[in-house]
Amino acid sequence: MLFQYLINGLSIGSIYALISIGYNIVYGILELLNFAHGDVYAVGCFVTFTLIVMKQNIFLAIICGMLVGYILNTIVERFAYRPIRFSARLAPCISAVGVAYIMRNAIVKIWGPETYNFNLGIRGTQVEFGNFVFGTLQIYILIIAASFMLLISFLIKRTKLGQSIIAISQSIPTSALMGVPVNRTISMVYGIGGTLGVIGGILLCTYYQSIFIGIGFMLGTIKAWMSSVLGGIGSLKGAVIGALTLGLTESFVGGYISTSYRDAFVWGFFMIFILIKPKGLFPAQISEKV
Amino acid sequence: MINKNKKINYGLIFVVITMFIPFIAKDEYQLRVINMVLLYSIVALSINLIVGFAGQFDMGRTAFVGIGGYWSAIMMLRFHLPFIVAFISAGFFCAFVGFVLGTLCRRSTFDYLTLITIGFNIICIQIFLNWDSVTNGAMGLRLIPSPILFGFKFDTNFKLFYFAFFLLIICYIVIKRITKSKIGRAFEAIRDDPIAASYSGINVANTKVIVFSVASFFTGIAGSAMVHYSNYVSPYIATLYESIYQLQMPILGGLGSLPGSILGSAILVIAPEISRTFYEYRQMFVGFLMVAMMLWAPSGILGRDGIGEKVIGIRNLILVKKDKK
Numbered sequence: 293m294l295f296q297y298l299i300n301g302l303s304i305g306s307i308y309a310l311i312s313i314g315y316n317i318v319y320g321i322l323e324l325l326n327f328a329h330g331d332v333y334a335v336g337c338f339v340t341f342t343l344i345v346m347k348q349n350i351f352l353a354i355i356c357g358m359l360v361g362y363i364l365n366t367i368v369e370r371f372a373y374r375p376i377r378f379s380a381r382l383a384p385c386i387s388a389v390g391v392a393y394i395m396r397n398a399i400v401k402i403w404g405p406e407t408y409n410f411n412l413g414i415r416g417t418q419v420e421f422g423n424f425v426f427g428t429l430q431i432y433i434l435i436i437a438a439s440f441m442l443l444i445s446f447l448i449k450r451t452k453l454g455q456s457i458i459a460i461s462q463s464i465p466t467s468a469l470m471g472v473p474v475n476r477t478i479s480m481v482y483g484i485g486g487t488l489g490v491i492g493g494i495l496l497c498t499y500y501q502s503i504f505i506g507i508g509f510m511l512g513t514i515k516a517w518m519s520s521v522l523g524g525i526g527s528l529k530g531a532v533i534g535a536l537t538l539g540l541t542e543s544f545v546g547g548y549i550s551t552s553y554r555d556a557f558v559w560g561f562f563m564i565f566i567l568i569k570p571k572g573l574f575p576a577q578i579s580e581k582v
Numbered sequence: 583m584i585n586k587n588k589k590i591n592y593g594l595i596f597v598v599i600t601m602f603i604p605f606i607a608k609d610e611y612q613l614r615v616i617n618m619v620l621l622y623s624i625v626a627l628s629i630n631l632i633v634g635f636a637g638q639f640d641m642g643r644t645a646f647v648g649i650g651g652y653w654s655a656i657m658m659l660r661f662h663l664p665f666i667v668a669f670i671s672a673g674f675f676c677a678f679v680g681f682v683l684g685t686l687c688r689r690s691t692f693d694y695l696t697l698i699t700i701g702f703n704i705i706c707i708q709i710f711l712n713w714d715s716v717t718n719g720a721m722g723l724r725l726i727p728s729p730i731l732f733g734f735k736f737d738t739n740f741k742l743f744y745f746a747f748f749l750l751i752i753c754y755i756v757i758k759r760i761t762k763s764k765i766g767r768a769f770e771a772i773r774d775d776p777i778a779a780s781y782s783g784i785n786v787a788n789t790k791v792i793v794f795s796v797a798s799f800f801t802g803i804a805g806s807a808m809v810h811y812s813n814y815v816s817p818y819i820a821t822l823y824e825s826i827y828q829l830q831m832p833i834l835g836g837l838g839s840l841p842g843s844i845l846g847s848a849i850l851v852i853a854p855e856i857s858r859t860f861y862e863y864r865q866m867f868v869g870f871l872m873v874a875m876m877l878w879a880p881s882g883i884l885g886r887d888g889i890g891e892k893v894i895g896i897r898n899l900i901l902v903k904k905d906k907k
């Protein structure tokens with residue numbers, strides 16, 4: 293069973309990692325609590341779901357969903373966050389909560405509040421490997437998520453866009469003076485975050501074999517936020533490791549301590565952790581902005 | 583001094599007019615909605631104390647509504663204590679829990695504090711849901727007695743209106759006095775600039791603990807009153823969605839404005855009841871409202887430089903009239 297919990301934890305953790313990468317980059321740059329992250333990518337997931345139900349090609353459906361996530365997040369950034377980027381901390385947060393509400397109501401009006409069956413065509417089977425028994429579905433999810441994580445870390449470490457993202461996260465005025473197109477880059481960061489969120493959301497739906505409105509807020513935003521804080525705000529490595537830690541903690545608490553009190557224990561551990569180590573495991577090398 | 587007297591008079595006129603609402607209301611349903619407005623106003627006031635005055639973005643306030651409600655329900659149903667004891671002790675128990683939570687948040691900055699409060703809310707819901715022997719799980723506790731004060735039973739909506747109304751007035755006056763006192767000014771100082779506040783001799787960490795305990799007291803009282811009002815408590819009064827919904831009330835009315843909280847809760851409670859269509863698009867409406875307000879009027883309707891002052895000029899109107907007299 294230990295092995296099974298480990299695989300489960302790693303695969304759910306890698307999904308959280310995909311969702312939280314986009315969240316954490318924005319968080320690191322603008323210090324914005326993006327409450328709308330989950331609900332925006334949930335719209336993309338529902339678009340993918342509709343296209344799959346309409347018997348379209350699965351890859352086409354996923355790409356459409358990603359596109360919707362990208363466009364929607366850039367629009368939201370342009371109209372709800374950019375005008376108040378430099379005002380007090382509370383204002384963008386409340387604006388983000390407002391956006392989350394708009395998205396959630398749109399989903400309820402278009403698709404309804406029901407839980408639908410979600411099937412990408414990946415069927416999980418039980419595989420016996422010596423003494424260990426594990427599901428193949430989790431392995432597939434782990435591989436897909438890990439490849440996307442490698443892709444995004446390549447994007448940030450090796451390309452010009454990635455370098456400008458790092459520059460902006462260190463100082464917006466300085467990078468503007470150095471000729472970095474600040475607004476366009478931030479808008480692209482949001483877009484990439486939304487795209488990764490859609491991929492993560494689709495994998496999440498595959499993991500739970502169902503799609504419902506809760507994948508946005510409770511399973512998306514909150515987990516992404518927790519793993520960002522756990523790993524360290526504004527660092528890519530931190531987001532991934534924080535998310536894996538969160539996934540493993542959930543899996544082992546659910547397996548060994550208590551299923552019904554799982555969230556309470558996870559949050560308890562989490563609160564104790566951030567009281568001991570408030571900067572997270574791998575804090576980004578940015579001094580606090582006064 | 584004259585201005586001050588005038589202000590109190592306006593408040594008194596409003597109070598007197600409101601007292602006749604139960605006679606005007608056509609049926610029980612309308613009265614019920616108005617009672618909910620009054621009870622939600624107390625919660626909104628306590629949220630305003632934390633978010634609007636002290637600037638701590640607390641998203642888990644309903645946890646205290648739940649704790650207060652469950653505490654007084656359990657005190658009355660299982661220990662058969664009189665109403666007044668259960669009611670007041672719910673407030674003090676919540677203040678204690680708020681003190682503990684505030685102590686945890688002592689040194690936490692913005693993001694961590696918000697996350698800790700959300701986590702606290704989720705932990706509370708799980709305890710309400712799963713501690714079957716005490717809270718009766720998802721079924722909730724039924725047949726909770728109505729408020730009884732000095733042998734007088736508040737059992738109809740008509741009588742309960744006055745119970746909720748006087749409770750709101752008392753809470754309002756106490757919170758108003760707190761915000762005008764030295765400690766209330768300290769709350770506003772740590773909201774505006776914690777570093778400058780600490781240089782002015784304010785102990786920022788301790789002030790946070792105080793604001794958490796004081797606001798939790800009022801939230802607990804309101805939660806207890808809500809539970810005794812509806813005679814029923816279930817874990818669903820403490821969900822995170824409910825939390826954000828209640829957070830919107832003071833934001834809509836104006837952060838840092840006490841009458842604004844009451845106005846905000848009136849709008850958000852009454853509007854969905856008026857039309858069914860509106861009820862369906864409630865979240866979208868509120869969402870657009872929040873975004874639009876943050877863009878153009880970050881201080882809400884009655885806040886400082888809010889919509890009220892900018893568009894309608896309520897305060898200017900009053901001031902001009904006073905000057906003429």
